[in-house]
Amino acid sequence: MPRRHRRDNMVINSDEKFAVLRSIGDECIYEDELRVLLKKKKPSPTCCVWFEPSTNMDIEQGIMKTIYVNRMVKAGCAVKIVMADWFLQRHYKIGNNLSKIRSIGYLNIEMWKAAGMDLDRVELVWLSDELNLNAVDYWPVAMDVSRRYTMKRIARIFWSNAEHGPQILPAAEIIYPCMQVASILCEKTNIWLFSMDQRDIIMLARDYCENINWVNKPTILLHETLPNLLEDPEYVDLRDRGRTIFMHDMERAFLFTLSLQHTLNSKIQRAFCPPKVVVHNPCLEYIKYIILPWFGKLEVVQNEWNASTKTYVSMEELSVDYERGYLNSADVKMALEKAINNILEPVRDYFNGNTKAQALIITCQNEITADVLKIQMQNKEMCHRPATRSRSQSTRSMQRKPRKTTVNSGSGAVVREWQPRPYG
Numbered sequence: 353m354p355r356r357h358r359r360d361n362m363v364i365n366s367d368e369k370f371a372v373l374r375s376i377g378d379e380c381i382y383e384d385e386l387r388v389l390l391k392k393k394k395p396s397p398t399c400c401v402w403f404e405p406s407t408n409m410d411i412e413q414g415i416m417k418t419i420y421v422n423r424m425v426k427a428g429c430a431v432k433i434v435m436a437d438w439f440l441q442r443h444y445k446i447g448n449n450l451s452k453i454r455s456i457g458y459l460n461i462e463m464w465k466a467a468g469m470d471l472d473r474v475e476l477v478w479l480s481d482e483l484n485l486n487a488v489d490y491w492p493v494a495m496d497v498s499r500r501y502t503m504k505r506i507a508r509i510f511w512s513n514a515e516h517g518p519q520i521l522p523a524a525e526i527i528y529p530c531m532q533v534a535s536i537l538c539e540k541t542n543i544w545l546f547s548m549d550q551r552d553i554i555m556l557a558r559d560y561c562e563n564i565n566w567v568n569k570p571t572i573l574l575h576e577t578l579p580n581l582l583e584d585p586e587y588v589d590l591r592d593r594g595r596t597i598f599m600h601d602m603e604r605a606f607l608f609t610l611s612l613q614h615t616l617n618s619k620i621q622r623a624f625c626p627p628k629v630v631v632h633n634p635c636l637e638y639i640k641y642i643i644l645p646w647f648g649k650l651e652v653v654q655n656e657w658n659a660s661t662k663t664y665v666s667m668e669e670l671s672v673d674y675e676r677g678y679l680n681s682a683d684v685k686m687a688l689e690k691a692i693n694n695i696l697e698p699v700r701d702y703f704n705g706n707t708k709a710q711a712l713i714i715t716c717q718n719e720i721t722a723d724v725l726k727i728q729m730q731n732k733e734m735c736h737r738p739a740t741r742s743r744s745q746s747t748r749s750m751q752r753k754p755r756k757t758t759v760n761s762g763s764g765a766v767v768r769e770w771q772p773r774p775y776g
Contacts, residue, residue, distance in 0.1 A: 364427065364428065366387075366390040366391045368427075369390045369427045369428060369429075370386065370387055370390050372423055372424075372426060372427040373386065373390075373399075373423075373424065373427055373429075373543070373573065374386075374573075375423065376420045376423055376424070376545065376573050376575055377545070377573030377574050377575055378548065378574060378575060378576045379548070379551070379573075379574040380571065380572070380573055380574075381554060381558055381571065381572040381573075381574070382558075382569055382570070382571045382572065383571070385569065385571055386543070386571040389542055389543075389571065395430075396428050396429055396430050397429050397430070397542040397543055398429065398430045398431075398432060398540070398541045398542050398543070399424045399429040399430070399431050399432070399541065399542070399543040399544075399545060400431075400432045400433075400434050400539055400541040400543070400544050400545070400570075401417065401420070401421060401424075401431065401432070401433045401434065401544075401545045402434055402436060402544065402545065402546050402550070403417065403433055403434065403435055403436060403460070404436045404439060404440055405435060405436075405437055405440055405453055405454075405456040405457040405459075405460050406456070406460060407456055407716060408598055409459075409460055409463050409598065409599045409600075410578075410596045410597060410598050410599065411578070411596075411597050411598070411599060411642060411692070411695075411696075412547070412577060412578045412596075413460070413599075414460075414463050414464065414467055414599040414699075415467055415599075415642055415646065415695060416575065416578070416641060416642065417464070417469070418464055418467045418468060418469040419642075419645050419646060420545060420575060421433070421469055421470070421474060422468075422469065422470050424545075425470050425473050425474070429543070430475070431473065431474045431475070432474070432475040432476075432477055432541065433474055433475070433476050433477065434477050434479055434482075434535070434539065435457045435460075435476060435477065435478050435479060436479045436535070437450060437453045437454060437457055437478055437479055437480050438450070438479045438480040438483055439479070439528065439531070439532070440453045440456075441453070442522070442524035442525065442527075442528060450480055452716075452719045454478070455712060455715050455716055455719065456716050457478070458712055459709075459712040459713060459716050461476065462702075462703075462706070462708075462709045462712060463599050463699065465702070466599075466698060466699040466702035466703065466709075467599075467695075467698075467699055468698070479535065482535075482539070486538060489538050490534050490535070490538045491534070493533070493534040493537055493538060494530045494531045494533070494534035495530075496564075497529075497530040497533045497534060497556075497560055498527075498530040500560065500563065501530075501556070503526065505556075506526055506529050506530070506556075507526065508552075509529055509552040509553060509556070510525045529552075529553050529556055532550075532553050532557075533553065533556055533557040533560055536554075536557050536570065536572075537557065537560075537561070537566065537570075539570075541570055542570060542571065543570060543571045543572075543573065544570050544571070544572045544573065545572075545573045545575065546572060546573070546574055546575075547574070547575055547576075547577050548574045548575065548576050548577050549577050550574075551574055554572050554574065557572075558572075576641060578596065578634075578637060578638060578641060578642075579632070579634040579637050580595045580596070580634065581594060581595055581596060581597070581619060581620075581622070581623040581624065581634050581635075581638075582594060582595055582622065582623070582624060583624040593614055593619075594618070594619050594622050597616060597619055597638075597692060599696065599699055600699075600700075600703075600713075601614065601615065601616045601619070601696065602614070602615055602616065602700070603615065603616050603617060603693050603696075603697075616689060616692060616693055616696070617689060620635075620685050620688055620689040620692075621685065623635050623685065625681040625684060625685055626681070627677070627680060627681050628674065628675055628676070628677050629675075630671045630674060630675050635681070635684055635685060635688055636667075636670070636671065636674065636684070638688060638692070639667070639670065639684075639688060639691075640667045642691075642692070642695070643688065643691045643692070644664075644665075644666075644667060646691075646695060647691065647694075648665065649663050649664060649665045650663070650664045650670065650687055650688075650691060651663050651664075651687060651690075651691075652664065652679060652683050652684065652686075652687040653683065653686065653687065654679070654683050
């Protein structure tokens with residue numbers, strides 16, 4: 353039986369609890385405090401999981417979150433998932449309609465139900481509600497964080513963000529770290545779980561705690577993120593859906609109803625899996641963080657030799673065989689595809705037989721499409737809107753001659769007139 357169906361109510365000691373919680377995070381901030389906390393004779397520690405609703409939930413958000421939340425429940429923790437709907441308003445494709453954002457969040461919750469998350473023992477909290485109830489605590493902390501750090505320090509967190517580019521940074525991204533630090537500290541919890549891609553903000557929160565001698569510093573677990581499946585992630589277009597696997601991906605395309613690049617089969621076949629290379633191999637990373645924690649094993653059919661099946665129960669054993677060439681990339685990809693499909697098949701069945709879940713998908717798709725079209729129209733109007741200038745500026749602009757630039761094309765120099773960039 354898959355591990356997702358187990359319910360373990362056995363009592364475990366503090367060392368076992370620590371081992372379970374520590375297995376979740378690849379990095380732990382304030383690890384000593386966690387040991388002390390678990391040894392205290394007091395109610396179960398509270399664990400908060402940070403989650404920002406997503407229109408396209410990938411298996412890191414869906415499956416890895418399910419694995420980690422169920423482990424926390426098994427360790428006897430009181431688990432709370434903080435649905436950070438308020439922060440999603442900074443996303444240009446969604447806007448500031450919290451009702452629409454909640455629809456997206458409800459869809460994500462249905463995904464977790466389908467994946468087998470033990471939601472009966474998990475509290476779901478909407479951050480917008482928390483902010484409304486605790487504004488007097490939250491906003492002073494956010495303001496204090498913004499006063500203590502420079503724009504350069506805050507902006508450094510986002511300069512490498514490929515979504516905006518190295519020289520374009522929306523003002524909302526500057527506000528975000530200060531507000532998230534306040535959210536972390538004002539939530540009355542013992543442990544936080546974040547993904548590693550938010551490490552810079554977590555370190556900002558830790559630095560702030562040290563500066564002001566914050567008393568109740570929460571332990572923060574950082575779990576690893578899944579790598580980009582494609583060979584050159586730095587040059588991959590974010591619109592290329594082959595970069596990751598989503599919860600709603602189909603196994604294969606049926607007739608012409610689905611683009612080939614959106615299927616699980618095509619994504620695994622395109623995935624980067626260099627022979628005999630273990631480090632920075634995305635297929636092996638998926639096995640390490642998804643397949644082995646979910647099933648406890650990976651079955652690989654070795655077609656090249658005699659079609660025999662070998663079962664791996666540890667990443668170390670798999671890595672040794674792959675590095676020595678006993679396993680080839682084709683066999684690993686085939687095993688990975690089969691395992692992921694077995695995980696996602698119940699999710700597909702759940703949505704195919706659940707009219708409420710299907711309605712949520714349609715609602716979210718329609719609302720997001722309408723918002724994107726509206727924003728595109730607004731941007732188009734801004735690009736064609738003439739800028740307001742004073743009379744003196746207009747006169748100087750008319751008198752100024754176009755600047756000429758020389759371009760060396762290889763076969764000779766070409767002279768062209770410089771044209772100003774369009775507004776917007």
